[in-house]
Amino acid sequence: MSALVSILMGGVFHASILFLVAAGLQVVFGVQKVFNLACGSFYALGAYFGVSAVQWYVAAGGPPAFFIVPLIAAGALIGVTGVIVERGLLSFVYERDETFQLLLTFAVVLMMEDAIRLTWGTAPVSTSGLYLVYGQARLAGAAVPVYNLIVIAASLVIALGIGWLLTRTAFGRIIRATADNREMAEALGVDMRRVYAKVFTLGTALGTLGGALVIPATAAMSEMGVELIVEAFAVVVIGGLGSMRGAFVGALVVGILRAVAISVYPELEMLIIYLIVITVLVFRPRGLFGGAAA
């Protein structure tokens, strides 16, 4: 029983991180119709930047118990990279073919990987020793790091916040209108350039925040971005492209299955996820929540 809880909670923790990245992917796809492969790179960037921020914080004598403050701040702040990528690169190819946009985001993946190696080196970096600073909680006999529970709660709060933003605020309704019919939104006075810049930045910040939140539990490595793209892809296929609810449910499915697979048969870690992806693609190609923008 306690082993099962421990596996499940590990899966939910991973799902929380995965949800943030996938939510960023979904909002960008929903509004801009660009499948942003670089979401994984933003995740990696957030992780490295988070490590640096925490190392700097610790070196400056900050109390370890509050390391999460510089971590979250760094993860959210580095999201501004999104504006640069959107205005500086993507904005030039909106009129082009979708394949071209996809290739461009792939170019960003390669560039960011090199930029990260150049800045932080090739060896993994980590915030050693801070993971268990909040101790462990006992859940049905299993020891669960309190930090994991904080991240799960934070991710839930962000999910609710996104829901609130999309359904209750003027900006959210403009986002949904743009996702529905871009030309019509423009005729109602919506400045597409500004909406795209904001949405892409939001999507990027969700990815970088996800990366920052994961690193107390694991080291930052340059391949982490590409690994996550594969998982985020599985999440959106299962959940349905462009859907926030889909990202939520898809992340839970992928996160938990991956955790179960790792503990039962580690070699099958990704295989089981691919199997589900293929099953969904064959029997329900639009995903569980495909077609709904929110």
Add this chain to the structure above:
Amino acid sequence: MLAVKNVDVYIQASHILRSVSLDVGAREVVCLVGRNGAGKTTTLRTVMGYLRPRAGTITFKGVRVDGRRTHEIARLGVGWAPEDSGIFPDLTVAENIEIATWTRPGGSPAAERLARAYEVFPVLKTYAARKGPEMSGGERKMLSIARALALDPEMLILDEPFEGLSPAIVPVISASIATVTRLGHSILLAESNIHHVPEYADRLYVIERGEVIFAGQPHEAWKDPGVVRVIGGQT
């Protein structure tokens, strides 16, 4: 108010509009009539800034708008109700209408604009919480016009507002458009069926194969042999 002068438009390599000119004055109702494929939608979409003319000029309230982006043209005070209504299916009726009050603040207060939109189409009030897919074609057309009204525009551009509607609903929408003109808005309206041209239209342009072949009073159109040849055969 709106002046389109000698506009040429190409879509990819095809020459769609040939030296199209038309004017809409303050408080005027102007109809652009032509068969399917004549170039009505292309003309209106060019005014809205979706297409760029290769030659000619478009001015609105004395400001050059050709080459401007669509949202800028909208914010200058041009409301747009497209042929397919362009309802946002994911938003409720109320949310559809509200959008323009956020994107073009200023002018009359939001509450007043919304009140005016519902006043012209009272039936929408009862559907306020419904979403696009739950509406009939006529209700979508109404919502599309009401939403454009909430922008508080000086001019409304309506692309075939009567198209595909049951004969029972056509007079309802026609009467609503008449109400809109009394509120002081200019209207530019495209129509493929000359019998749908409202009797309160001030002026008529007939377009055929991308060229304006007639401009004048509606009753004069019937005396023009070219016009009769093009649209007179329709019932």
